[in-house]
Amino acid sequence: MPNADNPIEKTIPTSIKLPASVKAQIDESARKAGVSAHAFMVKTLADASERARLQEQFHQDSMDALRDMEETGLAYAWDDVKIYLKARALDRNTPRPPMKPIR
Helix, strand or coil, rough: CCCCCCCCCCCCCCCCCCCCHHHHHHHHHHHHHHHHHHHHHHHHHHHHHHHHHHHHHHHHHHHHHHHHHHHHHHEEHHHHHHHHHHHHCCCCCCCCCEEECCC
């Protein structure tokens, strides 16, 4: 998709065969959104791809955090985290709670 770094991205023609009912849903959704069916499909596919990328990154980040916790033996206590999150909702400068040994 075009973005601030690449406002005009090269396009590659592709073909997709859709069931008639899916195409009708796309046409209706695109009409309601005020865009062409093509633009609707491009945006929908780009959004789905980005969600998949973010989900994979979240998974990798969580695995890295678990590995760090297992290596250091330190973690945040859930009760401390709940208190921290409530306080941070009111003040973004709230310091993180101390990590504690898990062993």
